Structure formats: C-alpha cells, structure tokens
Amino acid sequence: xxxxxxxxxxxxxxxxxxxxxxxxxxxxxxxxxxxxxxxxxxxxxxxxxxxxxxxxxxxxxxxxxxxxxxxxxxxxxxxxxxxxxxxxxxxxxxxxxxxxxxxxxxxxxxxxxxxxxxxxxxxxxxxxxxxxxxxxxxxxxxxxxxxxxxxxxxxxxxxxxxxxxxxxxxxxxxxxxxxxxxxxxxxxxxxxxxxxxxxxxxxxxxxxxxxxxxxxxxxxxxxxxxxxxxxxxxxxxxxxxxxxxxxxxxxxxxxxxxxxxxxxxxxxxxxxxxxxxxxxxxxxxxxxxxxxxxxxxxxxxx
Amino acid sequence: xxxxxxxxxxxxxxxxxxxxxxxxxxxxxxxxxxxxxxxxxxxxxxxxxxxxxxxxxxxxxxxxxxxxxxxxxxxxxxxxxxxxxxxxxxxxxxxxxxxxxxxxxxxxxxxxxxxxxxxxxxxxxxxxxxxxxxxxxxxxxxxxxxxxxxxxxxxxxxxxxxxxxxxxxxxxxxxxxxxxxxxxxxxxxxxxxxxxxxxxxxxxxxxxxxxxxxxxxxxxxxxxxxxxxxxxxxxxxxxxxxxxxxxxxxxxxxxxxxxxxxxxxxxxxxxxxxxxxxxxxxxxxxxxxxxxxxxxxxxxxxxxxxxxxxxxxxxxxxxxxxxxxxxxxxxxxxxxxxxxxxxxxxxxxxxxxxxxxxxxxxxxxxxxxxxxxxxxxx
Numbered sequence: 005x006x007x008x009x010x011x012x013x014x015x016x017x018x019x020x021x022x023x024x025x026x027x028x029x030x031x032x033x034x035x036x037x038x039x040x041x042x043x044x045x046x047x048x049x050x051x052x053x054x055x056x057x058x059x060x061x062x063x064x065x066x067x068x069x070x071x072x073x074x075x076x077x078x079x080x081x082x083x084x085x086x087x088x089x090x091x092x093x094x095x096x097x098x099x100x101x102x103x104x105x106x107x108x109x110x111x112x113x114x115x116x117x118x119x120x121x122x123x124x125x126x127x128x129x130x131x132x133x134x135x136x137x138x139x140x141x142x143x144x145x146x147x148x149x150x151x152x153x154x155x156x157x158x159x160x161x162x163x164x165x166x167x168x169x170x171x172x173x174x175x176x177x178x179x180x181x182x183x184x185x186x187x188x189x190x191x192x193x194x195x196x197x198x199x200x201x202x203x204x205x206x207x208x209x210x211x212x213x214x215x216x217x218x219x220x221x222x223x224x225x226x227x228x229x230x231x232x233x234x235x236x237x238x239x240x241x242x243x244x245x246x247x248x249x250x251x252x253x254x255x256x257x258x259x260x261x262x263x264x265x266x267x268x269x270x271x272x273x274x275x276x277x278x279x280x281x282x283x284x285x286x287x288x289x290x291x292x293x294x295x296x297x298x299x300x301x302x303x304x305x306x
Numbered sequence: 307x308x309x310x311x312x313x314x315x316x317x318x319x320x321x322x323x324x325x326x327x328x329x330x331x332x333x334x335x336x337x338x339x340x341x342x343x344x345x346x347x348x349x350x351x352x353x354x355x356x357x358x359x360x361x362x363x364x365x366x367x368x369x370x371x372x373x374x375x376x377x378x379x380x381x382x383x384x385x386x387x388x389x390x391x392x393x394x395x396x397x398x399x400x401x402x403x404x405x406x407x408x409x410x411x412x413x414x415x416x417x418x419x420x421x422x423x424x425x426x427x428x429x430x431x432x433x434x435x436x437x438x439x440x441x442x443x444x445x446x447x448x449x450x451x452x453x454x455x456x457x458x459x460x461x462x463x464x465x466x467x468x469x470x471x472x473x474x475x476x477x478x479x480x481x482x483x484x485x486x487x488x489x490x491x492x493x494x495x496x497x498x499x500x501x502x503x504x505x506x507x508x509x510x511x512x513x514x515x516x517x518x519x520x521x522x523x524x525x526x527x528x529x530x531x532x533x534x535x536x537x538x539x540x541x542x543x544x545x546x547x548x549x550x551x552x553x554x555x556x557x558x559x560x561x562x563x564x565x566x567x568x569x570x571x572x573x574x575x576x577x578x579x580x581x582x583x584x585x586x587x588x589x590x591x592x593x594x595x596x597x598x599x600x601x602x603x604x605x606x607x608x609x610x611x612x613x614x615x616x617x618x619x620x621x622x623x624x625x626x627x628x629x630x631x632x633x634x635x636x637x638x639x640x641x642x643x644x645x646x647x648x649x650x651x652x653x654x655x656x657x658x659x660x661x662x663x664x665x666x667x668x669x670x671x672x673x674x675x676x677x678x679x680x681x682x683x684x
Contacts, residue, residue: 016575021618045637047573052521053565056543059655061648065569068644089523097655100662104655111647115640167523168534182395204473204522211584211602212517212556219477220520249609249618288618290609 008138011073012040013128015084016048017241021249024285025241028270029083029131031284035277036139036147040081043072049090051242052208059097060108066094067108070128071117079138080128083270085240088130089164092171095128130165132239132269136183141190149278151192155299157272158196158233159184160224160247162240163204184237187269191276198231200224205243210250215257221246222258225266235265235296237272244268251291265293275300307333310389312343313401314355316415325412328352329401332385340388340404341369341380344416356415364530367465371416372405377470377528380404380416407470409479423479424466427486431509435493438500452497458658459492459538461531468525468535480514484525484535487516491538494545503550510546510554517543517558532658544654557602560587568630570645573638576623576630581606583627 018025033040046069048054055062069091073080082088098105099121109118120126129137135144166172166181174180181202185195206220225247228236238244246254248266255262266289267275274284275296286293310332317325330347341359348355359369362381369380374391388402410418437446468484475481482490490509494502509515516539525535546552547559564583568576585599586592613619623629632638 017577020575020577020624021613023618045633045635047633047637047641048569048575050569051565051575052540053562054569056540057548057562057566058544058648058652060651060653061566061645063655064644064648065641068641097657100657101655101660102663104653107651107653111644114643115637163522163524168526170526179394185395203476204520204524206477206520208521209474209518209556211561211581212558213478213513214602214605216474216478216481216518216520220473223477249613252612253605253609288616290612290616290618 007037007039008134009039009041009078010081010134011076011078012042013046013069013073013080013082013087014042015082015087015241017245018083022241022244022268024288025083025244025268025270028268028274028279028284031279032270032274032277035274035279036144038134038139041076041078043069043076043080046072049084049087050094051086052090052093055090055093062090063094063097063104064108064111066091067098067105067119068112068115068117070095070098070126071112071119073128074120074123074126075117077125079125081131081134082128083131083239083268084242085130085162085165085238086242088128091128092164096171130239132165132183132187133177133180135269135273136186137177141186144187144190144273148191148276150276150300152188152272152276152300153192154302155193155296156196156232156234157188157193157267158198158228158231158236159188159201160205160228160236160238160240160243160266161202162238162243163202165239166202184239184269187273188237191272193272193276196228196231196233198224198227198233200227205238205240205246207242207246210246217246218250218254218257221250222254222260222262225251225254225262225264226258226260229262229264233264234299235267235272235293237267237269239269241268249290263291265289265291265296267293267296308336308386309333310343310385311399311401312340312347313403314344314347314416315403315405316355317406317412318354318414334385336384336386338385339381340371340373340383340385340402343385343402344380344404356417358417365463367463367530370407370418370465370467370470372403372407372470374403375405377407377467377524379465379467379530382530407466409470409472409475410466418466418470420466420469423475423483424464424469424485427469427483428464428489430482431486431490431493432501432505433486433489433493435496435499436501437498446498448497454659455656456492456495458533458656459488459495459535462488462492462529462533463531465530467528467530468533471524471528473522473524474518474520478514478518481518482509482512482515484519484539487519487542488533488535488538491542494542502545506542506546506550507552509542510552510558513555515554515556516546517554517556534658555598557584557598560584560591563587570642571632571638572630573633573641574630576627578624579627579630581627 050062206217210217271284332343360366364382392400410423561584585602
C-alpha cells in the first residue's frame with residue numbers, strides 16, 4: 005500500500021487533560037508508517053458549545069481548520085469523536101449552500117485561506133475511520149507484535165462518531181458503528197458486549213448537571229465490569245475524561261465500586277504493536293491499568 | 307414469501323409474572339413493516355399479543371417501539387431492513403428484537419404508559435399560544451416567512467420515540483426531555499406568542515430543563531418526522547443564553563460564554579480556565595461567588611489532585627487558569643477577526659428549511675432545456 009500522509013488535527017483535550025492520547029498517537033503513527041503533518045495553527049472545533057452560542061462562528065472556525073488542511077493538499081485526520089462530530093456538522097452546512105460558503109470564505113480571505121467544497125483528496129476522518137477504511141485491518145494485522153489474546157475489551161464509541169445517522173457517512177460506510185469491534189478483533193482481543201457501548205458518557209453536562217453526567221459514566225463502566233471487561237477503549241478524549249478521570253466520582257454517585265481501565269484507541273493499538281504501557285502514557289490514567297498490563301504479560305510477551 | 311423471526315419482549319401484569327422473551331415466525335413480503343409482522347403474529351399465532359397502532363403509515367404516531375434496540379415506529383421500519391440490521395455483525399440468523407419503548411412504564415406487551423414521561427412533560431411547557439391583548443376579529447395575520455423557523459418542531463406527531471431514546475432521561479427521569487422541549491421551541495419561536503422571554507426563563511431555570519440535554523443525538527436519529535428535537539433544544543439555549551442573557555441555575559450560559567471567550571483569546575481550549583470561569587465568572591464572580599460556584603469548584607478538587615498524582619495535570623498551564631498558550635504567529639489575531647465577522651452576522655443556516663443545494667450537473671452531461679412555451683407568446 006502507498007504510505008499514508010495526513011494533515012493531523014490533535015484537538016485541544018489530547019494536548020490538555022489527556023496528554024497520553026497525543027503521545028500514544030505519535031508513537032502508533034510511527035510504527036504504522038503513517039506520516040502526520042500537524043496543523044499547529046488550527047483552532048478548537050467548538051465542541052458544539054460555540055455553535056450553541058453562534059452557529060456562524062462555529063462554522064467559520066471549522067472552515068478555517070479545513071482550509072488549513074486543504075492548503076497542505078492532504079486528507080485530514082482527528083483523534084477525537086467530539087471534533088469529528090462538531091466539524092462534520094459545520095462541514096455539512098458549509099457544503100450545503102454556496103452563498104453561505106462564499107460569505108464564510110470572505111472572512112477567511114484575510115489569512116489567505118479558502119475552504120473548497122469537494123476538493124479532491126480532502127476528507128476529515130477520525131483515526132478509527134482512517135484505520136479501518138484507509139490503512140486497512142489486514143495491514144494492521146501484519147503489524148501486530150503482541151496479539152491482545154484473551155484481553156476482554158469493551159468498545160465505547162462516543163456519540164459524535166456514530167450519530168446522527170444522516171451525517172456520519174453511513175451511505176458510503178454503513179459499518180462505521182461497528183469499527184471498534186473490528187479493530188479489537190484485528191488486534192487479537194475479545195469484544196465484550198455490554199449496554200453502554202453506544203451511549204453517552206455524560207461529559208457535555210459535567211459542569212451543568214454533575215449528577216446526570218456521573219450517573220451516565222458510572223452506569224456504563226459498571227455495566228462493562230458486570231459483562232466481564234478487562235478494559236474499555238474509546239476514540240474520544242472527552243469520553244475518557246468522564247469514564248476515567250471522573251471514575252472515582254462516578255463510583256460515588258452510582259454507589260458501587262468501579263475500577264476499570266479505559267484506554268484511548270491509539271493506546272490499545274500501541275499495546276498490540278509492542279509498545280510498553282508506560283511508553284503509551286498509561287501510568288497517567290486515574291483508573292489503574294495494572295490489571296490490563298498483567299493480563300497482557302500473562303498472554304504473549306512483546 | 308421470506309420468513310422472519312421476531313423476538314418480542316412480552317409482559318402481562320395480570321399473570322403476576324415478570325417480562326419474558328418470545329419468538330415468533332412470520333411470512334412476510336420484505337417490503338412490509340415490522341408492525342405488519344406483529345399484526346400477522348396477532349392474527350395467526352397469538353391473539354393475546356398487544357400492540358398499539360392505527361394509521362400504519364407513520365402519520366398517527368401510535369406504534370412507537372424499539373426495534374433492535376433503536377426507538378422508532380414499527381410501521382416505518384421495513385422488516386427486511388430490520389432483519390439485516392439484526393445480523394450485521396455476524397451475518398447469522400439472529401431474530402429481529404422488538405421491545406416496548408424505554409423511559410416509560412409498560413402497560414402490557416408493547417404498549418407503554420406515555421402519561422408520566424411524555425404527556426405530563428408536554429403540559430409542563432405550556433403547549434398553547436399565549437398572545438397579548440384582545441384577539442383579532444378574524445385570524446391572526448403574520449408574514450409566512452416568520453413561521454418557517456418553527457415548521458420543523460410543528461412536524462412532531464407525539465409518538466414518544468425521542469423520549470424512549472433519550473440518554474439523559476435514562477438517568478434523570480426529571481429531565482423535561484426532547485419532545486416537550488421541541489414543543490416549547492414551537493411556541494418560543496411563534497411570532498404570535500407574547501411570552502417567549504418568560505418561557506425561556508422557565509426552561510433555563512429548571513435544573514432539569516434545556517441545560518440537562520447531553521447532546522447525544524439519540525433523539526435526532528429516533529424521530530420519524532425529522533423534528534431533530536436536540537437542534538430545537540440548542541436553539542432554545544442560543545436564545546436563552548445569548549439573546550436574553552439568562553444566567554441559568556445549571557451554569558449553562560456561564561460555561562458557554564467562558565468557552566467562547568477562551569477560544570477567542572487562545573485559539574485552543576484552556577481547560578482549567580474553563581472550569582474556573584464556568585463556576586465563578588470574571589472578577590465579580592470570584593469576589594462574590596454564587597452558592598453553587600464554591601460547591602462546584604471544591605467538588606472538582608479531588609479530581610485535580612488525582613490528576614496531579616498521576617502526572618496527567620502536572621504542568622503549569624493545566625494547573626493555573628490563563629497560562630495556556632495562544633496560537634502561533636499571527637494565527638490568534640486572525641481567529642479574533644473571524645469572531646468579529648461572525649458575531650456581526652450570526653447567520654443561522656437551517657438545512658431543514660433550505661435543504662442542500664443540488665449538485666451542479668457534470669460538464670459533459672447533456673443539459674435538457676425546457677421547451678419554449680410558444681403558446682404563451684403573443
């Protein structure tokens with residue numbers, strides 16, 4: 005296969021409260037042979053919050069990011085379900101109306117930028133989608149040095165890469181809401197079925213309704229534990245904040261003991277590629293990852 | 307005629323037994339619906355199966371149910387598609403799973419009691435027009451374009467599918483919920499209504515109101531009439547927070563304005579500043595903190611300490627609000643100017659109304675000109 009070169013938007017949280025995500029993505033890209041050209045001038049996607057304040061502002065900010073990516077001539081990749089969702093929503097509006105696009109591009113012109121609809125070769129995809137659709141699971145399997153044999157992994161998607169149906173690209177890629185399961189299997193792990201895989205982590209209301217938010221997080225972690233999961237894996241750092249960083253608080257709200265490792269998608273891939281947990285920043289997590297590390301050591305050493 | 311298997315969650319309270327699953331085989335044209343399958347079961351196999359339906363054409367909203375875990379109308383879900391979805395993962399011969407709607411009590415089999423979690427909440431938002439002054443002698447006259455904005459929420463058929471799918475209501479039954487909030491927007495946006503401000507105050511100041519929505523899009527997918535209830539909730543937030551400057555009990559507006567300002571100043575998110583400003587905004591907010599602010603900030607301390615311990619938050623920008631870097635070079639200045647441009651216009655493109663522009667015809671495609679209307683001439 006031809007080497008993948010991608011314009012890379014890491015997002016805010018992967019360089020903020022989940023630095024281990026950005027770090028592990030860099031390692032994984034290197035071993036997979038994916039070249040990432042970081043969009044270091046790009047801005048926050050607005051996470052749906054800016055759109056709530058002023059829809060045009062959110063559309064303009066994301067048009068700027070797309071234009072920066074388009075100026076590299078490369079397809080764009082993000083590592084955050086929320087970025088994917090917020091950006092896809094804006095892109096849908098930008099693509100739907102040429103007069104509106106012209107209006108937004110007038111604002112971008114000062115910086116010498118322009119967002120073009122249907123520009124050849126341009127797409128904005130989450131790492132999960134890139135991995136399955138562009139890199140390919142067969143290719144991924146050839147890179148596995150430490151199959152995750154016997155590791156029971158619960159998928160946790162994050163709303164924004166699977167809903168709303170009309171915007172996620174299911175026409176062309178009808179199985180996007182099954183990719184995490186496919187990746188877990190490709191890496192040699194076992195998929196754990198549990199109720200929360202496609203539900204909401206609760207993060208968007210953590211400062212607005214803490215009880216609702218933590219009850220959601222705690223319920224999903226508890227369900228996964230009950231189903232026998234060794235860990236969860238998620239392509240969304242905001243889900244990670246609620247499922248991992250807030251897990252002790254979620255345990256208090258739901259009134260049960262939790263304690264389940266939550267891995268970022270690049271970390272799970274990285275383990276299978278032979279990286280050590282520490283290299284992947286797993287020591288930075290709040291919920292201990294020792295159990296996962298023990299399970300892997302028992303299975304096949306790297 | 308192909309055969310399909312329906313696995314139905316059944317419940318008959320009069321037996322004193324709990325709910326149970328029962329499988330039925332049906333012979334059905336693949337173009338027919340899951341509801342048609344259930345009606346065939348009732349007619350041919352088991353006359354005790356209870357399902358509510360009327361029009362069978364996605365108009366009346368009676369047959370809300372869950373098919374393969376997704377809230378929908380039984381009559382709008384093709385049985386062959388439901389069969390395919392049930393077997394997507396393993397390509398096996400899994401049955402189509404049919405359950406009553408969630409987030410509401412089950413009366414019998416597939417029939418739910420919509421009173422407490424749907425109709426009571428609809429009544430909660432005062433779902434009628436509150437015009438000012440004496441009514442006109444004849445009908446109210448408004449410019450048609452002023453009503454377009456609320457046509458989407460008017461399309462609701464009260465089926466309850468969005469309520470059934472709501473992931474916030476699942477953990478907080480007090481949440482007003484997607485159907486009722488979409489209905490609320492229908493009156494807030496109505497040019498004849500005189501109580502928009504009062505309505506917005508009411509919805510923003512209810513701790514289970516507009517800021518209790520977790521933005522999960524479940525209701526958008528569930529709605530059979532494209533009402534997109536979540537989009538209507540976001541419109542209510544835009545009006546309450548920005549246009550009416552309502553500082554709500556849930557910190558929704560503070561969180562939103564803090565977020566928007568941070569990106570203007572820094573380009574990417576300063577999480578610690580967001581947390582601080584969401585609870586105690588500006589100098590005034592810190593000098594005279596609100597009752598909930600201290601609780602919120604103190605509540606986040608254990609999480610911060612844990613983050614410090616593991617190294618997740620062991621850096622100055624993550625600990626001290628405001629230390630976060632700006633975008634490099636002149637990029638931050640450009641972002642600021644984008645703000646001025648967008649704040650000046652505040653365009654709200656509504657694709658439900660405008661639709662998506664049709665693709666331009668391919669250059670080599672033969673263009674069909676309409677025939678000249680000769681009769682019209684002269």
